[in-house]
Amino acid sequence: MLAVDVKNIKKTFTSKQDTVEAVKDVSFQVKQGEIFGLLGPNGAGKSTTILMLTTLLSITDGKASILGIDVETQEKQVREKIGVALQDTGIDNLLTSKELFFTTCRLWGYNKSDSEKRTEELLELVGLTEAADRRVKTYSGGMKRRLDLGLSLVHSPEILFLDEPTTGLDPGSRRVLWDEIKRLRDTGVTVILTTQYLEEADELADRIAIIDEGLVVAEGTSDELKASIGGDVITFLFETEEDIIKAQQVLTDSVQEKMELRITVEDGASKIPGYLKELTSAGIEVSSVSASKPTLDDVFLEVTGYRLEGSEEPVEETPTSTRGR
Amino acid sequence: MESNRTFLTQLQILTKRLLLRVIRRPLAELPNIFISAFFLFVYDGALGGVFGGSAQGTPFDFANGNFVNFILPVSIVSASVSGGASGIYLVEDIESGVFKRYQSMPISKWAIILAPMLVGALRVLLQAGLIMVIGKIIGADPAVGAVGYFMVLSIAFLWGMGFAGYSVAAGVRSGSSQGAQAASFLFFPALFLAPTFVPREALRGWLATASAYNPTTYVIEAMRAIMVDGWINDIIFKGFIAAGSFAALTLTFAVLSARKATEKA
Ligand SMILES: Nc1ncnc2c1ncn2[C@@H]1O[C@H](COP(=O)(O)OP(=O)(O)O)[C@@H](O)[C@H]1O
Ligand SMILES: [Mg+2]
Numbered sequence: 001m002l003a004v005d006v007k008n009i010k011k012t013f014t015s016k017q018d019t020v021e022a023v024k025d026v027s028f029q030v031k032q033g034e035i036f037g038l039l040g041p042n043g044a045g046k047s048t049t050i051l052m053l054t055t056l057l058s059i060t061d062g063k064a065s066i067l068g069i070d071v072e073t074q075e076k077q078v079r080e081k082i083g084v085a086l087q088d089t090g091i092d093n094l095l096t097s098k099e100l101f102f103t104t105c106r107l108w109g110y111n112k113s114d115s116e117k118r119t120e121e122l123l124e125l126v127g128l129t130e131a132a133d134r135r136v137k138t139y140s141g142g143m144k145r146r147l148d149l150g151l152s153l154v155h156s157p158e159i160l161f162l163d164e165p166t167t168g169l170d171p172g173s174r175r176v177l178w179d180e181i182k183r184l185r186d187t188g189v190t191v192i193l194t195t196q197y198l199e200e201a202d203e204l205a206d207r208i209a210i211i212d213e214g215l216v217v218a219e220g221t222s223d224e225l226k227a228s229i230g231g232d233v234i235t236f237l238f239e240t241e242e243d244i245i246k247a248q249q250v251l252t253d254s255v256q257e258k259m260e261l262r263i264t265v266e267d268g269a270s271k272i273p274g275y276l277k278e279l280t281s282a283g284i285e286v287s288s289v290s291a292s293k294p295t296l297d298d299v300f301l302e303v304t305g306y307r308l309e310g311s312e313e314p315v316e317e318t319p320t321s322t323r324g325r
Numbered sequence: 326m327e328s329n330r331t332f333l334t335q336l337q338i339l340t341k342r343l344l345l346r347v348i349r350r351p352l353a354e355l356p357n358i359f360i361s362a363f364f365l366f367v368y369d370g371a372l373g374g375v376f377g378g379s380a381q382g383t384p385f386d387f388a389n390g391n392f393v394n395f396i397l398p399v400s401i402v403s404a405s406v407s408g409g410a411s412g413i414y415l416v417e418d419i420e421s422g423v424f425k426r427y428q429s430m431p432i433s434k435w436a437i438i439l440a441p442m443l444v445g446a447l448r449v450l451l452q453a454g455l456i457m458v459i460g461k462i463i464g465a466d467p468a469v470g471a472v473g474y475f476m477v478l479s480i481a482f483l484w485g486m487g488f489a490g491y492s493v494a495a496g497v498r499s500g501s502s503q504g505a506q507a508a509s510f511l512f513f514p515a516l517f518l519a520p521t522f523v524p525r526e527a528l529r530g531w532l533a534t535a536s537a538y539n540p541t542t543y544v545i546e547a548m549r550a551i552m553v554d555g556w557i558n559d560i561i562f563k564g565f566i567a568a569g570s571f572a573a574l575t576l577t578f579a580v581l582s583a584r585k586a587t588e589k590a
Contacts, residue, residue: 013590054429058589076431084429090422094349095342106338107432109331135349151426 001068003159003190004030004053009062011048022048024214025062030192030207032158035185037205038194039300041308045214046194047087050163053192054084066159083157087164087194089148093137097128097147100136101154108155118154126150126180142173149180160184162193166200178204198296198308208296210303218303222296229294229302232268234275236261237288246284251275255301264294332433339427339440343414347444354407358452361404362459368396369463372522387524389553394467397460398548399521401481402541404452406512408485411445412492412505419500428587438583442489442576449485453478468555476561477548483568484544488512490575494582515541543567 011023023045030036038046051057053064055075064071066078092100101122105115123129126146131139136147145165152160165181166174181204185191195201201208202222210218210225218225236251237260238244247261248254254261265271268291279286300308347354369392376385377392388395415438418424427437457465457474467473496505518535519542520528528536536542547564550557 056425056429056589079429079431082429084426086422086425086429088422088425090424090426092342092346092418092421092423094346099342099345103338103342107335107427107430 001032002029002065003032003034003067004028004036004192005063005065005068006049006053007063009049009052009064010060011045011052011057012060021214023052026211026214026216027062028209028216028219030190032190033185033188034206035181035191035193035204037201037208038192038211039196039198039201039205039208039296039308040194040211041196043213044211046211047163049211050084050086050161050192050194054082054161055079056084080155081158083152083155083160085145085148085152085160085162085165087167089144091136091144091148091151094135096133096135097123097139097150098132100147100151104151104154122150122153125153127176140173142169142176145169145173145177146180149177153184157189159190159192162191164194164196167196174200196308198300202296210300212304218299225296225299226294229264229298231264231266231294232291233294233298234263234265234268234272234289234291236275236279236286239285239287243284243286246282247279247286250278250282250284264298268292332436335432335436336439336443339432339436340443343440343444344447346414347448353410354448354452357407358404358455361400361452361456364403365393365396365400365456365459365463368399368522369393372396376523387527387553389468391464391466391553393460393464394552395549396522397457397465397552398477398545399516400456400460401453401477401548402484402516402544403512404456405449405481405485406488407452408445408449408487408489409492409505409512410448411441411489412494412496413502414441414444415493416496416500416502416505419497420502434583434587438493438579438587442486442493442579445489445492446482446486449482449489450478453481453485465552467552469551473551476551480544480547480564480568483565483572487568487571487575490572490577490579493579494575497579497582497586515539519545521545540567540571 006026006028009023009026010021013020013022026045026049028036038049040046048057052059053066053071055071055078059072067081069077069081071078095103098119101119102115105118106112110118123132126149128143128147128150131143136144139147149162149165152162162181166177169177178200181191181193193204205222207221208219208225209216218228220228236247238247239259244256244259244261248256251261251263254263272289272291276286276289297307373392373396376388376395378390380386380388381390415424424437428434457478467477469476491511492505495507496502498504518532518539520536525533525536525542525546543563544567547561547567550560550564
């Protein structure tokens with residue numbers, strides 16, 4: 001059975017002023033036990049998709065099911081199967097993480113002694129045992145994210161939804177969370193996560209769907225996506241603008257980025273000498289040249305027509321979307 | 326049956342959690358209790374000398390010789406505004422995202438809404454109770470006997486629940502803590518457009534008219550009957566009706582607003 005089956009879902013927000021098609025047409029399937037990444041820029045419709053799949057928003061059109069259970073009509077059964085960590089972490093700053101775990105365990109129906117046991121387990125799992133008796137207010141961003149992850153695991157859900165679990169974190173904290181998420185996958189949990197980071201999708205997700213302006217524009221494993229570009233990327237670096245302009249006559253299918261020109265060809269390494277000869281005979285000086293396998297970055301550019309900007313440095317605290325209450 | 330028990334357990338857990346939050350912020354309790362106690366001391370200090378024991382035998386003896394009895398209801402009504410915290414508790418959880426988290430869990434939405442109201446109610450009982458203790462220490466002595474304290478507390482409780490309901494509705498509708506806080510702004514004019522310092526017969530002109538339409542008037546008068554005059558049943562009854570109707574009205578409003586807020590967009 002599929003962990004998640006999404007068929008042409010759509011979400012339209014209607015207010016007095018206007019209508020927003022936040023999700024236009026999204027379909028994907030997630031197999032049990034895999035990490036599935038929804039990769040896309042801010043405003044692509046990632047959170048809206050997650051909120052629909054976790055029963056927190058109604059689905060305007062289309063169908064979605066979790067482990068064969070319909071999301072729209074069987075809310076309660078779905079909620080029992082899933083764990084959710086939303087983009088805006090829902091954490092009570094005045095309490096300690098021990099108190100938060102205990103309360104959440106009790107709300108999931110554990111009795112007091114089981115709740116105590118489970119609390120210890122989860123604190124250990126997300127590495128917060130040391131900080132367990134401190135108010136959450138004093139936690140770092142990374143600790144809060146780990147706490148949030150832990151709170152979504154209380155009832156040992158089979159399917160876990162994580163909306164931008166590492167946005168705003170430093171590389172170290174991000175890596176700690178990645179390891180955590182991989183460990184969960186290895187114990188059989190299915191993970192659906194969203195991210196704006198190419199690197200995160202590449203490193204963490206078994207399969208990726210690229211989402212842009214409410215549409216899924218590509219889907220597959222990282223390798224499949226890269227292979228779909230068809231060949232290798234050759235990058236030529238030039239000294240002068242003049243050389244670039246002249247080189248563009250020779251390398252007709254190239255894409256320019258700063259002082260570089262890139263072309264995508266089959267079997268790139270073997271074609272480099274030929275290109276170099278052509279360029280030199282046209283009197284163009286090439287300062288360096290290299291062939292590489294396409295990256296996810298190249299894939300993103302190919303399917304959306306633009307680069308996922310600023311995705312490498314930690315972003316400032318994600319702006320809370322103007323979600324109507 | 327089973328689901329009823331689950332509901333009560335959830336309500337209990339959520340209430341406990343909110344109480345923990347209250348305990349973590351003890352200073353937040355101070356302003357309202359301080360204002361209420363301040364009213365009691367200042368009004369007793371300023372007016373007790375004239376309208377207390379020394380007014381006996383004069384036409385101004387409306388306090389029956391004990392001005393603390395007469396002014397205590399004003400402080401208690403002021404203390405019961407603390408029920409307005411319910412809406413603030415709820416909105417804080419909406420703002421922090423905790424509300425969303427609970428919604429993503431199989432928890433009764435009514436337990437989520439009712440828990441802050443219960444804590445508001447508890448707050449009213451504690452604050453009004455404390456004011457009564459202070460009142461007793463400085464000389465309050467209900468005309469109907471000790472049962473009077475219980476009756477006054479019951480009216481205060483209903484009145485406080487009215488503020489709880491109002492603040493929850495306002496908070497949920499505006500989605501902001503300012504909206505919830507507006508509950509207390511509503512209160513101040515209401516407390517003074519009433520026979521706050523003298524009986525209604527002594528009010529004149531527009532204030533006499535305004536106070537007749539102000540439910541606070543009937544709440545204060547009922548408490549005063551209990552404290553100052555004894556079993557004047559129709560006045561006491563009117564106070565219960567005024568406070569009860571206010572609570573019923575705002576709680577209905579709160580339930581309707583909450584239902585709308587928890588509907589899926
Ligand atoms: N409640 C809402 N009402 C109106 N528009 C919304 C609402 N929620 C999201 N949107 C809009 O839908 C689009 C997708 O938003 P979102 O799903 O949050 O994107 P992402 O999570 O990928 O950044 C954005 O243009 C956003 O402004
Ligand atoms: Mg988002």
